[in-house]
Amino acid sequence: MTKLVRFTREDSIHAALGVIPAFCLIAFGKIAVGSAFAIGLLPTSLMGIAASRRLRLIYGLVGCLFGIGVFLGSLIINRNDTLVAAALFIVIAFVATILAVKRPAGGLLLSLLVPALGVGTGYAVAKAAGLMLAFVAGSIWSCLVMLPWPEFAPDPNLNARLMGLQPRHAKKYGLLLGLTAATAIIVGHQFHVPYPGWIATAALLIIRPLQGMTGWRGVGRAATTIAGTALVIVVIGLELGSWATAVCVSLITIMTIGARSSRLYVTPFGTAFLILTIELYGSTDAAGIRQVGMYRIVNNVYGALIALFYGLLVSWLLERLSASRSGNAAT
Numbered sequence: 001m002t003k004l005v006r007f008t009r010e011d012s013i014h015a016a017l018g019v020i021p022a023f024c025l026i027a028f029g030k031i032a033v034g035s036a037f038a039i040g041l042l043p044t045s046l047m048g049i050a051a052s053r054r055l056r057l058i059y060g061l062v063g064c065l066f067g068i069g070v071f072l073g074s075l076i077i078n079r080n081d082t083l084v085a086a087a088l089f090i091v092i093a094f095v096a097t098i099l100a101v102k103r104p105a106g107g108l109l110l111s112l113l114v115p116a117l118g119v120g121t122g123y124a125v126a127k128a129a130g131l132m133l134a135f136v137a138g139s140i141w142s143c144l145v146m147l148p149w150p151e152f153a154p155d156p157n158l159n160a161r162l163m164g165l166q167p168r169h170a171k172k173y174g175l176l177l178g179l180t181a182a183t184a185i186i187v188g189h190q191f192h193v194p195y196p197g198w199i200a201t202a203a204l205l206i207i208r209p210l211q212g213m214t215g216w217r218g219v220g221r222a223a224t225t226i227a228g229t230a231l232v233i234v235v236i237g238l239e240l241g242s243w244a245t246a247v248c249v250s251l252i253t254i255m256t257i258g259a260r261s262s263r264l265y266v267t268p269f270g271t272a273f274l275i276l277t278i279e280l281y282g283s284t285d286a287a288g289i290r291q292v293g294m295y296r297i298v299n300n301v302y303g304a305l306i307a308l309f310y311g312l313l314v315s316w317l318l319e320r321l322s323a324s325r326s327g328n329a330a331t
Contacts, residue, residue: 004262004264006262007259008261010049011045011259014045018138019041021037023246024246026245027243031282035249039271040139041139041142041257042257042270042271043112043116043138044138044143045142045260046256047059047062047108049146051153051154051155053147053151056146059143059146060142062112063135064139065113067116068136069116069119070116070119070128070131071125071128071129072117072120073119074120075120076120077120078124082185086185089178089182090175090182091178093114093174093178093180094177096110097177098174101167114204115205118197118205119197119200119201120197121185166209172318176207176310176314177204180207183203184302187199188200188299195299199302199303202221203303204307206303206304206311208311218305218308218311224266224267224268224272226297226300228276229272232276235248235273237286252274255270256271268300276292
């Protein structure tokens with residue numbers, strides 16, 4: 001297990017300092033606000049402590065942009081017909097992918113900002129606005145907490161790793177990314193699936209430019225989301241008080257950030273726990289709690305299947321078709 005889950009000292013300390021406001025809010029009865037703040041830490045904190053203070057400020061800005069993306073995703077789905085919203089996602093994903101390949105960090109931004117739009121499709125505009133504020137506040141606080149760390153030499157392999165996130169064929173991947181988002185939106189909203197945003201969120205967090213990355217992410221995220229969902233159902237069933245809940249949320253947040261570089265997909269485990277804490281805390285309907293947990297699991301599986309369909313099967317078929325055309329042209 002230690003080979004799969006690896007904590008780093010710096011990330012764990014950063015997480016422990018970052019979660020202090022969330023702990024205080026939850027301990028004094030503001031469960032939803034405190035849990036939302038804890039979730040808001042993740043976009044910035046999961047990128048780790050940057051080498052320079054200038055880059056740390058950029059990390060904080062990226063986290064704030066994630067929150068804005070959630071709000072914009074909500075506007076798109078709530079201000080438009082489902083099919084129009086799906087078409088807009090295709091255009092946005094395609095254009096974003098084309099722009100992403102122009103910068104080394106473009107692949108990283110693409111993997112953060114487009115999923116943020118997907119997250120927003122699951123919320124009403126007012127609730128998305130609240131989440132945006134939580135992400136902005138959490139990102140700013142996470143950035144401020146990491147600023148006192150001494151600067152250090154940047155990782156010499158950073159650019160190479162960033163370039164590894166870039167799609168080799170931007171137009172093809174942009175189209176596949178857009179179709180993934182559009183399909184998830186149509187499945188969730190056109191067929192009135194409860195909590196439809198979870199489908200789009202899972203699909204857009206799983207699909208990646210490399211087929212191998214998509215495959216492992218699909219399996220890993222589905223498994224750890226189920227584990228996080230099962231844990232929160234148990235914890236909610238215990239009917240813990242505010243202080244005990246504050247401890248649980250803080251520990252899960254520290255684990256999620258502190259073990260961010262693990263081989264095991266710890267992040268979906270943590271986010272499932274935190275999101276469902278907001279949704280379920282205070283409920284005494286055991287059957288209703290289990291039902292929402294089941295929706296979380298099933299919708300995550302739907303999203304994973306959509307991502308695997310486009311990221312593996314359709315991508316593989318397009319590669320075979322391209323290879324076949326190249327072979328015919330050569331002969």
